[in-house]
Amino acid sequence: MSTLRIVWLYPDLLSTYGDRGNLLVLAHRARARGIEVEPMQVRSDQRVPHSADLYLIGGGEDGPQAVAADRLLQDGALSRAAEAGKPILAICAGYQLLGSSFYANGRAHEGLNILDLRSDRGPSRAVGEIAGETAPQLGIGPITGFENHGGRTHLGEAVQPLARVTSGIGNDGATEGAWAGHVIGTYMHGPGLARNPKLADLLLAWAVGVNPGQLPQIDDSWPERLRSERFGALANAQ
Amino acid sequence: MSANLTPRAKFATTLLRTAAALSRATGRGDGSVIGGRVGLIVEPRLLELLAEGRHVVLISGTNGKTTTTRFTTAALEAIGKVATNSFGANMPTGHTTALAKAPKAEYAALECDEHYLGQLLDAASPKVVALLNLSRDQLDRAMEVTALAAKWRQTLQEAAAQSTIVANADDPLIVWAASVCPRVVWVAAGQSWTADSAICPNCGSHLDRFGEFWRCTNCGLNRPSPQWSVAQQGEAVVGPDGRRYELNLQLPGRVNRANAATALAIASLFGVDPAQAAPRLSEVASVAGRYARVERDGRQLRLLLAKNPAGWLESFDMIDPVPPVVLSLNAREVDGFDTSWIYDVDFTSLSGRNVVVTGDRRTDLAVRLEVDNVRFQVVDDIRAAIAAVPPGPVEVVANYTAFQDIRAEFNRVN
Numbered sequence: 001m002s003t004l005r006i007v008w009l010y011p012d013l014l015s016t017y018g019d020r021g022n023l024l025v026l027a028h029r030a031r032a033r034g035i036e037v038e039p040m041q042v043r044s045d046q047r048v049p050h051s052a053d054l055y056l057i058g059g060g061e062d063g064p065q066a067v068a069a070d071r072l073l074q075d076g077a078l079s080r081a082a083e084a085g086k087p088i089l090a091i092c093a094g095y096q097l098l099g100s101s102f103y104a105n106g107r108a109h110e111g112l113n114i115l116d117l118r119s120d121r122g123p124s125r126a127v128g129e130i131a132g133e134t135a136p137q138l139g140i141g142p143i144t145g146f147e148n149h150g151g152r153t154h155l156g157e158a159v160q161p162l163a164r165v166t167s168g169i170g171n172d173g174a175t176e177g178a179w180a181g182h183v184i185g186t187y188m189h190g191p192g193l194a195r196n197p198k199l200a201d202l203l204l205a206w207a208v209g210v211n212p213g214q215l216p217q218i219d220d221s222w223p224e225r226l227r228s229e230r231f232g233a234l235a236n237a238q
Numbered sequence: 239m240s241a242n243l244t245p246r247a248k249f250a251t252t253l254l255r256t257a258a259a260l261s262r263a264t265g266r267g268d269g270s271v272i273g274g275r276v277g278l279i280v281e282p283r284l285l286e287l288l289a290e291g292r293h294v295v296l297i298s299g300t301n302g303k304t305t306t307t308r309f310t311t312a313a314l315e316a317i318g319k320v321a322t323n324s325f326g327a328n329m330p331t332g333h334t335t336a337l338a339k340a341p342k343a344e345y346a347a348l349e350c351d352e353h354y355l356g357q358l359l360d361a362a363s364p365k366v367v368a369l370l371n372l373s374r375d376q377l378d379r380a381m382e383v384t385a386l387a388a389k390w391r392q393t394l395q396e397a398a399a400q401s402t403i404v405a406n407a408d409d410p411l412i413v414w415a416a417s418v419c420p421r422v423v424w425v426a427a428g429q430s431w432t433a434d435s436a437i438c439p440n441c442g443s444h445l446d447r448f449g450e451f452w453r454c455t456n457c458g459l460n461r462p463s464p465q466w467s468v469a470q471q472g473e474a475v476v477g478p479d480g481r482r483y484e485l486n487l488q489l490p491g492r493v494n495r496a497n498a499a500t501a502l503a504i505a506s507l508f509g510v511d512p513a514q515a516a517p518r519l520s521e522v523a524s525v526a527g528r529y530a531r532v533e534r535d536g537r538q539l540r541l542l543l544a545k546n547p548a549g550w551l552e553s554f555d556m557i558d559p560v561p562p563v564v565l566s567l568n569a570r571e572v573d574g575f576d577t578s579w580i581y582d583v584d585f586t587s588l589s590g591r592n593v594v595v596t597g598d599r600r601t602d603l604a605v606r607l608e609v610d611n612v613r614f615q616v617v618d619d620i621r622a623a624i625a626a627v628p629p630g631p632v633e634v635v636a637n638y639t640a641f642q643d644i645r646a647e648f649n650r651v652n
Contacts, residue, residue, distance in 0.1 A: 011433075011436075012436035012437055012444070013436075013437065015433060016374070016382070017576065017578040017579070018578030018579055018580065018581030018582050019581075020581055020582060021578065021581025021606075021609070024581065024609050024610070025609055028608075028609045028611075043436075043444070044437075044444075045444050061382045061384060061385065063384070063442060064437065064442070067442055128575065129575075146575075146576045146577075146578055148576065189576075189578050190576075190577075190578050191578055191581050194581065194605055194606070194609065195605075222601065222604045222605045222608055223605050225601050225604075226601045226602060226604075226605050229601050
């Protein structure tokens, strides 16, 4: 691959909690490995490129979430990218709309069915620090982020939870996020990739077709210090 | 004004002043909040009773409300005494105290928290309501911004029929909220943060932007022609008749020239000649510590408060290009616990400068700056930051509680 093309979908609709940060972090970490990056911001009135290497979709309010789902269903390119094994990272409202259905403005909407899950409303808004233990086969260690959502997500059999919740709510208080193939959904913003550099590297490795261990090491002193501060703050609070 | 107060309201006012004075004397702040709380317990209608008979302007929006309120107060003082909540206590308790402390003031300029606008419209029956801008702010504890604009729109429709609105024509959320009102004076006050208004608040379609003009591609919502604007050349405000009012502000940046334009628009609705009001604005040197200049060990610090992405972008636009920059970030309750918004701020303009970061969440800032390839030093507090830069001018940008911590280090400079 000559240039890594990272598509950030619909920043006009879904970009609420520093979601641009995930794009910045991925581009920064790729360039630090000598990989050229072409960040592509695709507005909701533009076609979704089908040939990009990595797709990002962020969080947002109910109205824009429903509009985004409708346009992505019409466009079709994101579903084809998922079938082709392209990595996708979806946050919060973007995560919910990858499932079969989600709630927005008081009613159920059809999702993209890329991940086997569905979302509805929870009894209360989940707001605060979130942390969890991820499956060993992901090789990314514990995750830390900040969540702010009213939805709850129920996982089907064809997906794995991204993490078992140790603090916060996530999907339902027990699990957080989901993954299947190269598609990851999560409620973590913060943004998630700034606070979880190994998750960023996993997506990059999938995008360039290597094992994460083959990516050259970079200096993660500051992100590691941030991680220990956030985990430490949760431990102190408990 | 208070001559017509009921005995109960008079008693409430006396208790309010006593509580506020006690709070000040015991070093717990300026007493606005506790005083107002006491007064409102004794007489729940106290705010309404104290506002009765006065000419009131409410000033609200995400950013610039404290400064605009200060400018407006300076302008209105050309024609009379003005009651104002100059300490930034911008909820009903603070408004009640501001009015109670200035019983003889015929005018009132009240800064109003965005979430209390409806309550204040009911209680204070304002002659003028100024709406500055709406952008994302403390999302973990506040409403998302389009929902807030919708709430304003409904509130204004119900409660502001008697008021004249002074509104920012450059902010689509403000235009949508204000356009339900029969009398609106539009000010081209600019918009430094456009990401919360990429789509039409009215119908959800795309907004097209051509320079300063914007319009919805579907429903036709568009930028109204402003009566007031900031001059393109030089430092001046241009009024409805095309007349220029020269500004000689001590406060920096385009955003403060826009705040001045709004203040002149408000003042002229109260019958103040803008030519008389404009020079009064240049007497404002700092606002509750904001823009204050303090000196320590040969370093001249200028203190800038920036609470949210729009505020940080505005402050980067204001600062002088050469001096070192100290950034301080906290995430305590009033700041919002969520720091993710720092990724909505572009820090690349600081590249190549001497940047020092501090505050409770300095590590978050360090990670953020690394992503933007901005070099930085991390230090424990403002004292260490001062020691880390050479003598000379220093620009300090801090969010709310980080700013208060720095002010405390300098005897709560105003």
